[in-house]
Amino acid sequence: MSDFPVSLLKGYEDFMSGRYVEESGRYRSLAEKGQKPHTLMIACCDSRAAPETIFNCGPGELFVVRNVANLVPPYEPDGQFHATSAALEYAVQALKIRDIVVMGHGRCGGIQAALDPMDEPLSPGDFIGKWMGMLRSTADQIPSTEIMTQSERQTALERVSIRNSIANLKTFPCIRILEEKGSMRIHGAWFDISTGELWVMDGKTGDFIRPQA
Structure with missing residues (x-):
């Protein structure tokens, strides 16, 4: 059986x-x-924030990359294994996708781990700790709980992290060149699990606003 x-x-x-x-x-x-998705979506592994569900997309519409805390690492052609970078390369170079969305969400466990690292890693490899290390310097700049509540700090880092990932996207030559030509559009979004609210990032100011339906 x-x-x-x-x-x-x-x-x-x-x-x-x-x-x-x-x-x-x-x-x-x-x-x-074959597939011809219209958007590359970089999202979190969190089971509560599935892009296909949130955006009501059918098969073949989204090319989705999910990892802990929806992070994009910087361009590093160092011969190591880079799953997210490989997916970016395939989406842009092979599938010719010209819209990329980095979508974070509220109550993200990865972001919480970046704000308050665990005393002991979950495993000897400490894969999550090393992965979230990309945000360590940024997390250190979020004010302490004496000024902001823990939930305010977390929301702040969730959104700042999206801007960081967008900056890292632009270190990839194939993406940077297309964006400079006006052939690539990069977007940021943040989803509130508890209310279902979607906030999108203003490309000029970096602020997150509620889009008009």
């Missing part, structure tokens, strides 16, 4: 009898002709 999660098998059954039936033609077309 398979020990595959029963909840996933049930979800698959519902998918096949519901959404797949409704969109079978689209799936067949995507299989035959």
Whole structure:
């Protein structure tokens, strides 16, 4: 007897009898002709902030890269393994995507770890600690809880982190060149899990505002 999660098998059954039936033609077309997503979405692994759900997108519409705290590392062609950078390269160079969105969210566990590092790593490799180290200097600049509440500090870093990732995106030559030519658009967004509110970043000021429906 398979020990595959029963909840996933049930979800698959519902998918096949519901959404797949409704969109079978689209799936067949995507299989035959390949994908042409309109947007590259860099989002967090958090199970509560799935981009396809938030933006009500169907198959083939978004090319999604998810990692802890939706971070984009700087361009580093050093011969090491770079999953996020590889996905960026494929989306821009192979799929010719010209809209990139970095989407953060409220109550992000990775951002919390950057603000208040754990005394002991979760494992000897300390992968999360090293990954969130990209934000260490930025986190140190967020005022202490004597001035701001913990939730205010976290929201601040969640949004500043998005701006940092956008700055790192522009260190990639293929992205920087396209943006300078006006052929690439880079966006920031922040999603509040508790209220469902979406805030988008003003490209000129860096402020986050509620978009008009």
